[in-house]
Amino acid sequence: MERKRAEFQPEADPPPESGTTVPDCPRKGRGAVGNPEGRFDPESRHREHDGWDPEEEEPGLQTIVYADAARSILSHNDSPDVPLSRSLNPYRGCEHGCIYCFARPSHSYLGLSPGLDFESRIFAKHAAAELLRQELAKPSYRPEVIALGSNTDPYQPVERKLRITRGVLEVLLQARHPVTLITKSTLVLRDLDLLQELAQQNLVRVCLSITTLDGKLARNLEPRAATPMKRLATLQKLNQAGIPVTVLSAPMIPGLNDSELEAILEAAAERGADRAGYVLLRLPHELGALFENWLDTHMPERKNRVLKLVKETRAGHLYESRWGTRMKGRGVYADLLRQRFETATRRLKLNRTENSMDCNRFRAPRDPRQFELF
Numbered sequence: 001m002e003r004k005r006a007e008f009q010p011e012a013d014p015p016p017e018s019g020t021t022v023p024d025c026p027r028k029g030r031g032a033v034g035n036p037e038g039r040f041d042p043e044s045r046h047r048e049h050d051g052w053d054p055e056e057e058e059p060g061l062q063t064i065v066y067a068d069a070a071r072s073i074l075s076h077n078d079s080p081d082v083p084l085s086r087s088l089n090p091y092r093g094c095e096h097g098c099i100y101c102f103a104r105p106s107h108s109y110l111g112l113s114p115g116l117d118f119e120s121r122i123f124a125k126h127a128a129a130e131l132l133r134q135e136l137a138k139p140s141y142r143p144e145v146i147a148l149g150s151n152t153d154p155y156q157p158v159e160r161k162l163r164i165t166r167g168v169l170e171v172l173l174q175a176r177h178p179v180t181l182i183t184k185s186t187l188v189l190r191d192l193d194l195l196q197e198l199a200q201q202n203l204v205r206v207c208l209s210i211t212t213l214d215g216k217l218a219r220n221l222e223p224r225a226a227t228p229m230k231r232l233a234t235l236q237k238l239n240q241a242g243i244p245v246t247v248l249s250a251p252m253i254p255g256l257n258d259s260e261l262e263a264i265l266e267a268a269a270e271r272g273a274d275r276a277g278y279v280l281l282r283l284p285h286e287l288g289a290l291f292e293n294w295l296d297t298h299m300p301e302r303k304n305r306v307l308k309l310v311k312e313t314r315a316g317h318l319y320e321s322r323w324g325t326r327m328k329g330r331g332v333y334a335d336l337l338r339q340r341f342e343t344a345t346r347r348l349k350l351n352r353t354e355n356s357m358d359c360n361r362f363r364a365p366r367d368p369r370q371f372e373l374f
Contacts, residue, residue, distance in 0.1 A: 026297050027061055029223050031097030032115035033293045036286060038108025061120050063095055065158055068123035073131035074146070084180060087150040088132065090164040092123035094152040096184065096225040098211075099294045100251050103151045105285035114286045119224075122158055129167030133365050136175050143362040145178045155185035157224065169194045175365040176201060178357035182248070184209040186226045186234045192241055199243045202358040207246040207277070208235050210264050212257045220298045221257075232271055239272025246355075250279040252337060254309030255302055261337070262344045269348040276350045278341050280313060280329040288318040309333055 026033050075087045093107060097119040104114035112121055125131075135141060148154050154165040172179050173194055181188065181195075181204065188195075188206060198204035212218050213228045226234070238245045247268035252258045265276050283291055295303040307318070313329030314320040320329075328334055345351050 027116070029097070030061055030116060031099040031119060031221070031223050031294070032104075032290055033297045034290070035113045035115040035117055036289065038105075038111065038113055038286065061116060063120045063122060063158070065122045065124050065162075068092060068125045070125045070127065070131065072135070073125065073128050074135055075151075084145055084147040084150070086144050087147040088128070088168065089149060089151045090125050090128045090154050090168060091152050091156060091158070092125075093118050093121055095119055095122060095156045095158060096153055096222055098222040098225065099291060100211075100221065100253065100281055100283075100287075101152075102282045102284060102287065104287050104290065106151070108286065115290055122156070124158065124162055124164060126162070126164060128164050129171050132168055133171050133175075136171070136177060137364045141364070143177055143359045145180055145357055145359070146172070147180045147182060149182040153183050153185060153225075154181065155183045155187040157187075159185075160187060160190075166191050166194070169198070171365055172203070173198055176203060176361035176363055178203045178359055180205050180207060180357075182207045182209065184211075184222070184225045184231060186230050189234060189237055192238075192243075195238070195243050196241055199241075201361055203361065205244045205246060205275075205355065205357065206238055207248050208238075208268075208273075209248040209250055210235075210268065211250065212260055213263055213267060214257075214260070217257065220294075232267055235268055235273060236271035244275075245273045246275040246277060247273040248277050248279070249341075250277065251281040252278055253281045253306065254313065254333060255306040256299065258337065261340055265341075265344045265348055265350065269350055274350065274353050275355055276341075276345050276348075278337075279327050280334060280337065281310060282326060283310070283319045284321060291318075 073088055075089070077085050077087065092110070094101065094103065101118070104118045107114050107118045107121070110121075110123070112118070136143075148165070148168065154168075159165050169179070169191055171177075179198065183206070188208075195204055195206065208231055210228060210231050211221060215227055215229070218225070218228050235245050235247065245268075247265065249261055249264040252261060261278065268276065292303070292307065295306060299306070310318060312331050313334045315330070320326060328338060
């Protein structure tokens with residue numbers, strides 16, 4: 001089957017083929033150790049040192065942003081594992097560089113690597129707000145909660161300049177449309193004014209992802225994301241502003257951060273989170289090899305145990321994509337993790353409120369060009 005490349009406009013030079021220009025090595029501020037070819041590439045390329053030039057540390061890897069000429073903006077989901085059926089992602093790729101990110105393999109569809117390319121070659125959907133406005137204005141449109149950032153973070157560093165996520169929120173506010181925000185960034189506080197207006201109408205919930213409370217581990221797992229303490233402070237400020245907040249202790253990585261589950265939930269509950277969720281580590285497609293390389297570099301002494309436990313939850317494999325088990329896993333370890341989560345949430349009085357928002361306030365957004373007639 002012929003695969004189609006995503007359309008992009010010349011905001012920057014065209015992206016290179018995956019694996020051709022970025023050598024495999026750990027880099028400061030980057031999550032992936034290497035830049036392997038995507039699963040659709042017909043060739044495999046490896047860079048070898050010939051011994052003639054002295055070994056030097058590789059220079060920092062610059063982030064390049066491309067304009068994504070998307071023609072539609074809403075994605076639809078029919079998986080029973082995901083509670084929301086509609087999602088919107090302003091960006092493809094994510095500069096946070098989280099090594100565990102299940103979205104990494106999606107860069108293969110662009111002819112790029114799920115490794116370093118994913119976190120340094122970002123595609124921005126500049127027309128996201130207008131595309132959303134057009135979608136919501138269709139006579140056939142029926143409102144359901146939209147998950148903003150279910151694939152890649154809507155508040156990654158480039159958002160500070162491009163403000164695409166803020167434009168999307170402005171459209172949602174005008175349309176009185178419910179939205180769930182998923183992020184691990186303090187930049188969400190920039191849009192506190194919009195979030196407060198949405199919250200007053202029961203139209204928003206922010207889900208803040210906290211993977212670990214260990215700052216050193218976080219630097220290696222999520223090199224360009226906010227520190228754990230800053231995320232907790234952000235959670236508290238959102239709560240104080242009247243915005244409902246869910247803590248996502250995700251992903252839980254067996255043998256690495258799973259012992260922190262209760263501590264993460266406690267810290268979030270103390271700062272005002274009223275709901276919580278968790279997801280077991282997912283390693284689809286190329287992500288399994290990327291994660292193994294990361295363990296070799298940063299946690300070699302734990303590698304065998306971590307991978308052994310992961311396979312115990314995935315029927316002997318690094319990943320199992322079957323609906324009903326892909327988010328939580330199965331087996332003794334997965335059952336124990338679920339029981340721990342349920343016990344902790346009961347003790348901390350989390351998940352006692354309904355996670356429902358008001359879809360009845362919706363009104364089709366107006367085209368701003370209409371005001372030019374008056």
